[in-house]
Amino acid sequence: MRFDxxxxxxxxxxxxxxxxxxxxxxVLLAALLVVPLVSxxxxxGELSYVLILCVASLGLMMLSGFTGQISLGHASFVAIGAYxxxxxxxxxxxxxxxxPLAALISAGAGLLAxxxxxxxxxxxxxxxxxxxxxxxxxxxxxxxxxTGGFMGMLVExxxxxxxxxxxxxxxxxxxxxxLVLVLLALANxxxxxxxxxxxxxxxxxxxxxxxxxxxxxxxxxxxxxxAGITGLAGAxxxxxxxxxxxxxxxxxxxxxLVLMVVIGGMGSLRGAILGAVLISMLPNAVALLKDxxxxxxxxQSGLEIFxxxxxxAFFVLFEPTGLNGRWxxxxxxxxxxxxxxxxxxxxxxxxxxxxxxR
Amino acid sequence: MTGAVLELDQVALHFGGLAAxxxxxxxxxxxxxxxxxxxxxxxxxxxxxLVTRVFDASKGRIAFKGQDISxxxxxxxxxxxxxxxxxxxxxxxxxxxxxxxxxxxxxxxxGAWWRQVLRTPALTRxxxxxxxxxxxxxxxxxxxxxxxxxxxxxxxxxxxVVELGRALCSEPEILFLDEPASGLNPEETRDLAFWIDDxxxxxxITVVMIEHDMSLVNAVADRVVCMAQGRVLxxxxxxxxxxxxxxxxxxxxx
Numbered sequence: 001m002r003f004d005x006x007x008x009x010x011x012x013x014x015x016x017x018x019x020x021x022x023x024x025x026x027v028l029l030a031a032l033l034v035v036p037l038v039s040x041x042x043x044x045g046e047l048s049y050v051l052i053l054c055v056a057s058l059g060l061m062m063l064s065g066f067t068g069q070i071s072l073g074h075a076s077f078v079a080i081g082a083y084x085x086x087x088x089x090x091x092x093x094x095x096x097x098x099x100p101l102a103a104l105i106s107a108g109a110g111l112l113a114x115x116x117x118x119x120x121x122x123x124x125x126x127x128x129x130x131x132x133x134x135x136x137x138x139x140x141x142x143x144x145x146x147t148g149g150f151m152g153m154l155v156e157x158x159x160x161x162x163x164x165x166x167x168x169x170x171x172x173x174x175x176x177x178x179l180v181l182v183l184l185a186l187a188n189x190x191x192x193x194x195x196x197x198x199x200x201x202x203x204x205x206x207x208x209x210x211x212x213x214x215x216x217x218x219x220x221x222x223x224x225x226x227a228g229i230t231g232l233a234g235a236x237x238x239x240x241x242x243x244x245x246x247x248x249x250x251x252x253x254x255x256x257l258v259l260m261v262v263i264g265g266m267g268s269l270r271g272a273i274l275g276a277v278l279i280s281m282l283p284n285a286v287a288l289l290k291d292x293x294x295x296x297x298x299x300q301s302g303l304e305i306f307x308x309x310x311x312x313a314f315f316v317l318f319e320p321t322g323l324n325g326r327w328x329x330x331x332x333x334x335x336x337x338x339x340x341x342x343x344x345x346x347x348x349x350x351x352x353x354x355x356x357x358r
Numbered sequence: 359m360t361g362a363v364l365e366l367d368q369v370a371l372h373f374g375g376l377a378a379x380x381x382x383x384x385x386x387x388x389x390x391x392x393x394x395x396x397x398x399x400x401x402x403x404x405x406x407x408l409v410t411r412v413f414d415a416s417k418g419r420i421a422f423k424g425q426d427i428s429x430x431x432x433x434x435x436x437x438x439x440x441x442x443x444x445x446x447x448x449x450x451x452x453x454x455x456x457x458x459x460x461x462x463x464x465x466x467x468x469g470a471w472w473r474q475v476l477r478t479p480a481l482t483r484x485x486x487x488x489x490x491x492x493x494x495x496x497x498x499x500x501x502x503x504x505x506x507x508x509x510x511x512x513x514x515x516x517x518x519v520v521e522l523g524r525a526l527c528s529e530p531e532i533l534f535l536d537e538p539a540s541g542l543n544p545e546e547t548r549d550l551a552f553w554i555d556d557x558x559x560x561x562x563i564t565v566v567m568i569e570h571d572m573s574l575v576n577a578v579a580d581r582v583v584c585m586a587q588g589r590v591l592x593x594x595x596x597x598x599x600x601x602x603x604x605x606x607x608x609x610x611x612x
Binding site: 009010012013185188189192193194195196197199200202203204206207208209210211212213214215267 | 410412431432433434435436437441442444448449450451452453457460461462464465467468469471474475476477481482485486489490524528
């Protein structure tokens, strides 16, 4: 066991509490910085896509994992961010401005979607967000003047102050920078008052009201913020895809995002990242798997969806706390090695259910 | 005893044709411990839910320090200095005890949003101030063994204390306790009696508690109100109320 000896409160606030954490995260960051220098453009492009999905996954995690609001329509915010960004670029707005503006447009859409959505919760909220994403998909398809309709729309190559970001390697560094910034901002926010208010709304609305938390405002705000972050990921996604069509942002993308946060582990930023990495690598893994499988199985359509569903079912059954929970267990095992008790993480059953004054 | 800090004046609460509370007039004096007793369904918790604006009063006036609060938004109540606990514990289960206590500090503000995102030095100082207050409460209620434990894994008795602590963190002027002793063992109930006494005497907080445990009521209550069927049956000292013929009739059903 490791006991922290703190002499000042701010030691307890630190994001990286132990010297070993500095080393570990430093090595990780260094590795991520070095990767483009030693690998192919294709690989770097795929890695950029993983980083973009990490940003989107963080956006949904903030809403579902920390504020307890389920959304099955986050692909629509990715789409709004992507189209908003591409449209702004087409209007001649410089890239450096278009990126935050696209996030703001998406955040605005999130607020609009959030206002009716907060009236319902649970399954009904999932249905409202699902409907919203279908509406957005149709609007994008029909609004030819702005989005190019179903024919699609070309995204201009980004450049900052005359330096082109067209090369996959430069674009990779941009994605990495934005992911790190979003991660730090969210980590800071979630350990402060606003983050605690999110947790309060998630765990007990009755108590949140009684402590003076404006539950409805917090929920709408969470929707807006989450949509903004997801929209930022969408803006980056626009460059990754290069050519936008509505069918890039269907229900499947929404479900992938939900898979990421559930498999990653609800209520953990690390989980959002781990989940995004796992899910975005799944298609590649399935492609490798196809080489090994007999022809009759490898040619079946829907193999990827089958594997994704199987992975989800596996996690829900055997590891409801997700990849993050598994990581915490492995870490505890390593730290206490010979003395590790298997029951440390045994799930308890609580036979208390309270009435809730929603 | 100074004047009334909270006054319910001919308050009624109807759910359709059902009158949960009718014509209830109760006043709470500053600095007292008021116990509300009564059989199940008497409207005790409904009265509390009226004051904390969970329900809208069908008629009547609820005044806190002279200000009518019966139409305020629900989240404003805490900002006035009214705190409560719940009969069935309503803690933030997935958070630690410390985070629960810090959530009690919500009404004092967490700093501007951009300060929170950037974690400026000013915000760190603010968080330290909140933490220091939470630590005071931890010390007052002997919660230090549980400081960093998740609420979901705590025993029932400790959860009750954490909920009390969370309410105290909001530095209320008046504290409503909804059956604070239910589910506690005799030892924990005795601790609770001392704490309630200290809350009133040392922290200067007016306490209104809904309670069935008459030993606790006798130990700490300055005044007792007995409710039945949405009305006040009797009020006065604990002994007076317990010997009141209407109260005996209400409990024994004669």
